[in-house]
Amino acid sequence: MSALLTIEDLHVRFASPDGAVHAVRGVDLEIRPSETLALVGESGSGKSATALAVMGLLPGSAEVTAHALRLGDQDLLRDGGRRARALRGGRMAMVFQDPLTSLNPHLTIGDQVLEAVEMHTDLSRGAARGRVVELLNEVGVPQAQHRALAWPHQLSGGLRQRALIAMALAGNPSLLIADEPTTALDVTVQAQILELFQRLCSDRGTGLLLITHDLGVVAAAADRVAVMYAGRVVERGGVSELFSDTRHPYTRGLLASIPGDLGDRDRLPQIAGIPPDPLALPAGCPFHPRCAEEIDRCADEEPLLDGRAACWVTRETT
Amino acid sequence: MTRPVLRVKDLRLSYPARGASGVVHAVRGVDIQVAAGEVVALVGESGCGKSSLARAILQLRRPDTGHVLLEGPDGTLPLHQLTGGALRRARRWIQGVFQDPYASLDPRMSIGDAVAEPLRAFGLASGTTSRERVAALLERVGLGAALATRFPHELSGGQRQRVGIARALASEPRVVVLDEAVSALDVSLRAQVLNLLLDLRRDLDLAMLFITHDLAVVRALADRVAVMYLGELVEIATRDALLQTPRHPYTRALLDAVPVPDPVLQAARVSRPLGGEPPSQERVPKGCAFASRCPVAEERCASERPTMRTVGGSAVSCHLA
Amino acid sequence: MSRREMKTSSRAPHRSIAARFLTVVGLLTVLVPGLPLAAPSEVRLEEKLASPSLETLWRDGFEPERIRDPGPVSRLLIETRTAVFGDRQLGPLLGTDALGRCLLSRLAWGARLSLAVGLVASAISLIIGVAWGAVAGYAGGRVDDIMMRAVDVLYALPLMFIVIFVVALLRGFRNEHPELEANQIIVLFAVIGATSWLTMARIVRGQVLSLRGTEFMDAARASGSTDLSILRRHVLPNVTPVVLVTLTLTIPRVMLFEAFLSFLGLGVEAPDVSWGVLARQGFDALTAVHVNAWLILFPGLAFATTLLAMNALGDRLRDALDPRLRGGRQ
Numbered sequence: 001m002s003a004l005l006t007i008e009d010l011h012v013r014f015a016s017p018d019g020a021v022h023a024v025r026g027v028d029l030e031i032r033p034s035e036t037l038a039l040v041g042e043s044g045s046g047k048s049a050t051a052l053a054v055m056g057l058l059p060g061s062a063e064v065t066a067h068a069l070r071l072g073d074q075d076l077l078r079d080g081g082r083r084a085r086a087l088r089g090g091r092m093a094m095v096f097q098d099p100l101t102s103l104n105p106h107l108t109i110g111d112q113v114l115e116a117v118e119m120h121t122d123l124s125r126g127a128a129r130g131r132v133v134e135l136l137n138e139v140g141v142p143q144a145q146h147r148a149l150a151w152p153h154q155l156s157g158g159l160r161q162r163a164l165i166a167m168a169l170a171g172n173p174s175l176l177i178a179d180e181p182t183t184a185l186d187v188t189v190q191a192q193i194l195e196l197f198q199r200l201c202s203d204r205g206t207g208l209l210l211i212t213h214d215l216g217v218v219a220a221a222a223d224r225v226a227v228m229y230a231g232r233v234v235e236r237g238g239v240s241e242l243f244s245d246t247r248h249p250y251t252r253g254l255l256a257s258i259p260g261d262l263g264d265r266d267r268l269p270q271i272a273g274i275p276p277d278p279l280a281l282p283a284g285c286p287f288h289p290r291c292a293e294e295i296d297r298c299a300d301e302e303p304l305l306d307g308r309a310a311c312w313v314t315r316e317t318t
Numbered sequence: 319m320t321r322p323v324l325r326v327k328d329l330r331l332s333y334p335a336r337g338a339s340g341v342v343h344a345v346r347g348v349d350i351q352v353a354a355g356e357v358v359a360l361v362g363e364s365g366c367g368k369s370s371l372a373r374a375i376l377q378l379r380r381p382d383t384g385h386v387l388l389e390g391p392d393g394t395l396p397l398h399q400l401t402g403g404a405l406r407r408a409r410r411w412i413q414g415v416f417q418d419p420y421a422s423l424d425p426r427m428s429i430g431d432a433v434a435e436p437l438r439a440f441g442l443a444s445g446t447t448s449r450e451r452v453a454a455l456l457e458r459v460g461l462g463a464a465l466a467t468r469f470p471h472e473l474s475g476g477q478r479q480r481v482g483i484a485r486a487l488a489s490e491p492r493v494v495v496l497d498e499a500v501s502a503l504d505v506s507l508r509a510q511v512l513n514l515l516l517d518l519r520r521d522l523d524l525a526m527l528f529i530t531h532d533l534a535v536v537r538a539l540a541d542r543v544a545v546m547y548l549g550e551l552v553e554i555a556t557r558d559a560l561l562q563t564p565r566h567p568y569t570r571a572l573l574d575a576v577p578v579p580d581p582v583l584q585a586a587r588v589s590r591p592l593g594g595e596p597p598s599q600e601r602v603p604k605g606c607a608f609a610s611r612c613p614v615a616e617e618r619c620a621s622e623r624p625t626m627r628t629v630g631g632s633a634v635s636c637h638l639a
Numbered sequence: 640m641s642r643r644e645m646k647t648s649s650r651a652p653h654r655s656i657a658a659r660f661l662t663v664v665g666l667l668t669v670l671v672p673g674l675p676l677a678a679p680s681e682v683r684l685e686e687k688l689a690s691p692s693l694e695t696l697w698r699d700g701f702e703p704e705r706i707r708d709p710g711p712v713s714r715l716l717i718e719t720r721t722a723v724f725g726d727r728q729l730g731p732l733l734g735t736d737a738l739g740r741c742l743l744s745r746l747a748w749g750a751r752l753s754l755a756v757g758l759v760a761s762a763i764s765l766i767i768g769v770a771w772g773a774v775a776g777y778a779g780g781r782v783d784d785i786m787m788r789a790v791d792v793l794y795a796l797p798l799m800f801i802v803i804f805v806v807a808l809l810r811g812f813r814n815e816h817p818e819l820e821a822n823q824i825i826v827l828f829a830v831i832g833a834t835s836w837l838t839m840a841r842i843v844r845g846q847v848l849s850l851r852g853t854e855f856m857d858a859a860r861a862s863g864s865t866d867l868s869i870l871r872r873h874v875l876p877n878v879t880p881v882v883l884v885t886l887t888l889t890i891p892r893v894m895l896f897e898a899f900l901s902f903l904g905l906g907v908e909a910p911d912v913s914w915g916v917l918a919r920q921g922f923d924a925l926t927a928v929h930v931n932a933w934l935i936l937f938p939g940l941a942f943a944t945t946l947l948a949m950n951a952l953g954d955r956l957r958d959a960l961d962p963r964l965r966g967g968r969q
Contacts, residue, residue, distance in 0.1 A: 042504040142594075156595050157364060186363035186531060191575040191591035213505055216534075216577035219584045239581045257509040258534055258579055267516060268538055270509035274474065378857050409863040421854040426876040435872075439863035485862065 004207040005031040005054065005092075005175055008068035012049045015061050021278045023049040025231035028305065031207040033174065036197070038222035038239070039211045040254070044275045046231040047211050051177050054209075055094050056084025071175060090120045090171035097180040099160035103152040109163040110136075110148030113170060120171030135166040140196055158189035165196065169204075176200070177209045182217060194221045215258060219243065227251050230276055230286035235309040247309035249291045285312070321389070322351035323525040324375070324412070324493045329384035331367075331374045339600045344370035345381070346549035346602065349626070352493060352525040357515075359536045359557075360529045361572070362546035365596055368529045369417075371546070372497045375527070376414050377405060388412055389492065410440045413486040417498035419478035423470040429456075429481055430466030436489040455484040459514055476507035483514065493525045500535060512538055533576045537561065545569050548596050548607035555632030565634045567612045606637070614638060652959045657951035664945060668750045673716035675724045676744040677731070678705035680910045683739035686731065688924065691742075691933050695730030702726070707910060734933040737924055742934065745912050746941055752913040754945075756828060757894040763832025764889060768839025769882060773874055775840070776847025777866070787844065790837050798834045805830055806905045827897065827906055835893055839885055846881045847874055880960035887953030891946040898942065914938050 012024035024046040031037045041047040052058045054069065054076065069076045071092055076084040088094075096102045104112060113132045117123065123131055136144035139162040152160055161181060168176060178197070182190035198221065201208050210221060218225055218239065226236040227248065235248035246252045253271035273290040276282060282289050288298040293313050303310045331345040344367040352358045362368045374381040377397050386397040388411055395408045413436070416422040423432055433452045437443040443451050453463035459480040470478055479499060486494050496515075500508045512535065518524055528539060536543055536557065544554045545566065553566040564570045571592040578584050594611045597603050603610065609619040619637055626635045652658060667674070678701065701724075703717050733742040775786035809826055850856060850873075859869050894914075900906030901915030902922070921935030 042506060158595065187533070188363060188571060188575040188592045191577070192593070194577070195591055214577075215505075215579040219579045219581040220577035222581075243579065243581055254505060255579065257506055267513045268509045270513060271506040274476070274507075275504075373857070376861050378860060406863050406865065409861060414858065414861045416854045416858055418854055422858050424855045424859070424873050424877065426879075427872070431872075435859065435864060436862040439865070439868065482858070485858070489863065 002032075002072075003030045003070075004033050004035075004072060005029070005209065006068055006070040007050070007054070008066060010050060010053060010066040010069060011064070012046070012053050012058065013063040014059075016279070019279050022281075023231055023278060024053065027228070027231075027233055029209075029226060029233070031175065031209055033205045033207050034201050036201060036208040036210055036221055036223050038218040038225045039209060039228060040213065040215065040218060040225060041228035042213055042275055044230070044278060045228040047228050048179055050228075051094065051179055051209060051211055054084070055088055055092065055177065056081040057088075057094070089116065089168075091173055092175040092177065093168035093171060093173040094177040094179065095161070095164050095168050095181050098184050099157060099164050100152065100184075102164055103160060105152055108149055108151055109155070109160075110150075113148070113163065113166050116167040116170035131170075132166075135169055136163070138169070138200075139163075139166045140192070141166070156189075157185050158192060161185060161189075161193055162196070165193075165200075169200070172204075173206060175207050175209065177211070179211045180213070181210070183212070183214070190217070191220075197221060215254060227254075230281055231278070232286070232310060233305055234287070234311070236305070237308050241308075247314045248311050249293045249313065250287050251309075253290075253292075285310075320353045320355075322353045323389045324352040324527065325385070325387040326350045326375060327385040327387075329371065329374055329386065330382045331370050331379060332382055333379070335600055342599045343549055343602050344599060345374055347384075348546075348549075348551055350527075350544055350551065350554070352527050354492070354525050355519060355523040356541045357519060357526045357528055357539050359540035359543045360527060360546060361531065361533065361536060361543060363531055363572075363596070365548075365599060366546045367549040367599070368546050369497055372414065372495050372527070372529050376412065376495055377409075378414075407440070410436070410442075410489045411491050412493040412495065413489060413491040415479075415482045415486045415494060415496040415499045417501060419475045419482065419502055420470075422482050423478055425470050427469075428466065429468050429470070429473070432470075432481060433466070433485045433488055436485065440489050442489060451488070452484075455488055456481075458487070458518075459484045460510070474507075476503050476511065479503060479507075479511055480514065483511075483518075487518070487522075490522075491524070493527065495527045495529070497529045498531070499528070501530065501532065508535075515539060533573065545572065548602065549599065550607065550635065551626065551633075552608065552635045553632060554626075559630075559632050563630070563632075565629055565632055565639045566608075566636050567614055567638075568608050571611075571613075606635075652952060652955035655952065655955045657948040657955065660944070660948045661952060664750070664948075665754070667747070668754055670716065671747045671751055672706065672709065672713040673720045674747065675701075675720060675728050676747055677728045677741040678702065679740065679745045679748040679912050680707065681705055681740060681744075683735070686735050686739040687737055688929065688931055689731055689735045689739070690931075691732060691734040693732060696732070697727055698730050699726050699728070701728040733937050736920055736934055742917075742937060745917060746914070746937055749912040749914045749917050749938070750941065752824070752907060752911060753894055753897060753915065756824075756831065756897045756913070757890045759828045760831040760835060760893045760897070761886060761890045763828065764836035764839055764893070765882065765886060767833070768836035769843050769875075769878065771836065772840040772843025772845075773847050773870060773878065776844040777851065777870055777874060779848075779851070783844070787841075790840050794837055802830055802834060802900070803903070803905055806900070810905075824907065824911070827900070831893055831896055831900075835889060835896070839882070839889065842881055842885050843878055846878050850874060850877055880956075883960070884953050884957045887949050887956060891949050894942070894946065914942055918942075 007027060007029040010024055010027045014021040014023055027050055029037065039047045039050065053064045056076065058064060064077065066077060071087060074083055074087060103109065110132055113135060114128055117128045117131050121128065121131070132148060133144045136148060141147050141159060141162050182193050185193065194217065197208055200206055212218060222239045224237065225239050225242045226233045227250065228234065229250050235242065235251045242251065246255060256269040257271055271290055276286050284299040285302050288294045291298065295313055297312045303312050306315065327349050329345055329348045332341050332343045334340060335342040348371055350358065360368050360371070373379045375386055381398055384398060388395045388397055388408065390408065390411045397405065397408055400408050430452050433455055434448050437448050437451060452466055456463050456465055461477060461480050500511050503511060516539065519526060530536065540557045542554065542556050543560045544551050545568065547568050553560065553564070553569050560569065561573065564573055575591060592611055597607060597610060605620045605622050606624050609615045612619065616638065622637065624635045624637045626633050629639045703721060706717060709717060729743065731741045731743065733746065735741055771786060775783045856873060859873050897906050897913065898915030898918055901913055902919045907913040907916050917938040918935060921938055924931045924934045
């Protein structure tokens, strides 16, 4: 089965008043149809920049280079991102974190989904309206015909997010990118939305790039996982092996610092220090100042992703 | 339980709204108590009224009815009745830490001035003494004393949240109400701040009311847990009792919905996510508020509002518990 | 950008051309008594309506007594000037008016009055406007309603006519009771200031309203601060950016208002001189036969450049102050 999304050696650089920020420093990813890949990381890891680079949504001042950035057989870097823009909203679509600010407060959700449908299909007005109701039903909006007339502020967070997903589906995308889609939602609503994603992927064969910092969401929704730190993928693998056979100290730290039962301890385990300043990355492995397992080599040379993890310590011991 | 430091009885709060009914019933009769050295977690989802409850307890919005009793050093303070100067002085013993680390600090005030504000307001210290106390507080929460001259926009979210905690501790309160204090933080920072709170609880014998929607935080920090739904409490239990033997259907649904960071376990769970949505706070249903979504609801659930009763050591508000 | 960056960046408002220009104008205006200019009231009928020329650069004949009512600082400056320059003075480089008075000198001395009125009247409107708006916005409810209704009513009144009416009334009163040497300029300050605070009040109230919903205001109350303390320590500093920007727009408006009044003959009276007075006199000197354009051109330019600089500075200030609040490390 050929890959839906292929990313090879992606670099994203921003110009900032303090210097060039190298937000994404050589990322390789691959997503197959019907597959959900979770991209995990904290603020500053470069996960959002990666997604925006795929969609061609980065500001003009950003510099995007890659050995390959393809959706199916379409080169997304061609024509300075014009190809990406043409496919955007159609074959590939994105859902953002905060449904309240992602929706236009002055238009009903029906009108907003209609706009998406008209832009990405050839349906007539009447047929398009019918499609809007179909989409709203598909994403689980109750009384879709009636709800289509509602304004965003009249709906709950969960319904707003469903409306956004409906807009994303309007163009029948083969790739869906969701950036922290449930972070702003309650846990029961989150469960509903994750179940919706699962259903959509299996029914439509859509591939899903799910960006999150919540390992619980990863466990519930992902098939494969890539963990990012300081602009690079530091660990990747199938979801079960990531949890049962963790290979990178950062991932181990993340798993351990999920607040849970203290047991006999009187403190929660935590990762020391703070994420690095993208303008002043440490030499060698960017995680080494916070790493409990570092060896000499870590401060000198940055490890490349080799198999499952980018870590000297793991390599030494396997 | 040792004598409670904070006692809330039958608290009700509503405020005007734009909708047809014109009233939003945010808090509909809440009873809760917190003892010294105890952490009570208040859990609920958006729209359940937990933030309104926090504000009502702190008297940032005056409750419609109900009692908020605080044990000060000189006796019981009926916060709900106090006004003006008396209320202001009583605030010394009950402080708050708010959710948004970016919005809870005045962007034009230095960190030192922000932390010193309670000291100045309550006349506890000034001048050099104040500066020394501020330095000590900043150190206590794991920030260098040098940060006192900086401004909020120069700090990260985690640092700002710690400043909020330092400020809350400045007046040496008996009770601290924390409203989603770690929700806006990254996962790795969350653990650091929670550890700080654990240390403070141990060292200062603080009573803490911790409002959160994150059950993982509950697991780590709470002694007792109260679950809130549509303006009222549906279950109150010790942490272990709640997590192991939840008695209210909503509590069970909530626990079911939290994804476990273990794909094997997660896949093995039979998950039926709770459908639908909570009723509007403007049109509160007659009977049990959860009846519309409850998987085991019976006829009388829709017409009769249940009351809180004790079942096996926990307090539950359900006809079927 | 951080505060540190703002101080060194070229986009910082205090480094803009407008700011530097205004600084120069401000300095010169303060130093006018010490500059080797002719006395503004020195009449030389033989030179009346002379067009600008560089013919006579320097000449003698300065008499310090011609400067009317100098204050102690002015006196000191004049003494310094006579010590340095003797009785030499600059010639009529910008031409003369119908009484042969040097336009350059009158422009310089007029600047003092125009800018003084601009600053003082704006200060009055600032104090009233900020206090009114802050109290109304913070108190909310009934108090807010009443206070802002008052503002609405005042807005609806034809202030121009009221000011003219009040000034004319005060003139008449003074004429009947010449023993009341009320300083008419101060009256002018007060009248203009009292009618210019409305916009400031509205803007400040709006800002305070948006502040009221923020978490740090709740936190301040929870920290036990009194309302007065909150107004002083939280509300005012956060309102300052908006106030500063509005101020750079208020001052030009006030100066134009003074010019308008003086043009009508209701503002500054002879022999005092302001740019408005000069505009009036320049206008009067326009005839079909001899245009005498310089008499209105130079006051007009003076006004235009100064007001333009203030507006530009206001723009820069707004840019510098707003993003700073939004920027910074995440």
